Amino acid sequence: SQTIHQWPATLVQPVGSPLSLECTVEGTSNPNLYWYRQAAGRGLQLLFYSVGIGQISSEVPQNLSASRPQDRQFILSSKKLLLSDSGFYLCAWSVDGQETQYFGPGTRLLVL
Amino acid sequence: AQSVSQHNHHVILSEAASLELGCNYSYGGTVNLFWYVQYPGQHLQLLLKYFSGDPLVKGIKGFEAEFIKSKFSFNLRKPSVQWSDTAEYFCAVNNNAGNMLTFGGGTRLMVKP
Numbered sequence: 597s598q599t600i601h602q603w604p605a606t607l608v609q610p611v612g613s614p615l616s617l618e619c620t621v622e623g624t625s626n627p628n629l630y631w632y633r634q635a636a637g638r639g640l641q642l643l644f645y646s647v648g649i650g651q652i653s654s655e656v657p658q659n660l661s662a663s664r665p666q667d668r669q670f671i672l673s674s675k676k677l678l679l680s681d682s683g684f685y686l687c688a689w690s691v692d693g694q695e696t697q698y699f700g701p702g703t704r705l706l707v708l
Numbered sequence: 709a710q711s712v713s714q715h716n717h718h719v720i721l722s723e724a725a726s727l728e729l730g731c732n733y734s735y736g737g738t739v740n741l742f743w744y745v746q747y748p749g750q751h752l753q754l755l756l757k758y759f760s761g762d763p764l765v766k767g768i769k770g771f772e773a774e775f776i777k778s779k780f781s782f783n784l785r786k787p788s789v790q791w792s793d794t795a796e797y798f799c800a801v802n803n804n805a806g807n808m809l810t811f812g813g814g815t816r817l818m819v820k821p
Contacts, residue, residue, distance in 0.1 A: 639798060639811040640752075640798065640800075640809075641811075642809070642810075645808065686752065695759070696757060698754070699744075699751050699753070702751075702752075
């Protein structure tokens with residue numbers, strides 16, 4: 597069966613520090629991968645999605661970037677965190693032909 | 709661009725009360741519709757989905773949703789809620805042309821025992 601992992605689960609970082617959040621998927625090949633940010637009262641905002649290794653599309657211009665170095669690995673990064681980057685970050689996967697997305701446990705990021 | 713609206717941000721019900729959460733979307737073409745649920749401390753998980761066919765969709769845990777194309781709505785219902793239904797509920801839509809989901813703002817449901 598397929599599983600999706602995210603780490604760390606919680607992260608507290610100072611403003612201006614770098615960020616790296618990791619997401620890995622097991623049990624499927626060539627998944628579509630997604631990064632979302634969940635803000636209270638505003639639902640889930642799609643940040644990035646990837647249909648293959650090295651293929652990243654950005655939905656919202658911002659301080660963050662994403663990379664997909666391996667088929668089942670998706671990384672969310674920042675060179676310098678802002679206070680506004682605080683939030684709950686969710687990774688998700690889907691496969692072509694099946695529109696359902698499956699979500700990871702999320703990473704709660706607090707930027708101080 | 710498509711958008712999804714969930715008009716109830718917070719709902720408080722007593723056990724055994726009936727539930728209906730509203731979801732409206734704006735997109736004129738063919739859509740796939742989803743309800744996701746996030747229980748406290750758990751992953752976001754799929755509750756039910758509609759792709760085609762019978763517009764009344766049955767999901768897990770006694771939930772159902774009805775797709776009304778003329779109203780651009782996909783409301784979630786449950787005849788009798790339980791305390792364990794306390795969670796945040798998200799409606800989502802994709803436009804059948806790709807894998808991108810657009811989510812509503814979510815509705816926090818609290819069921820009082």
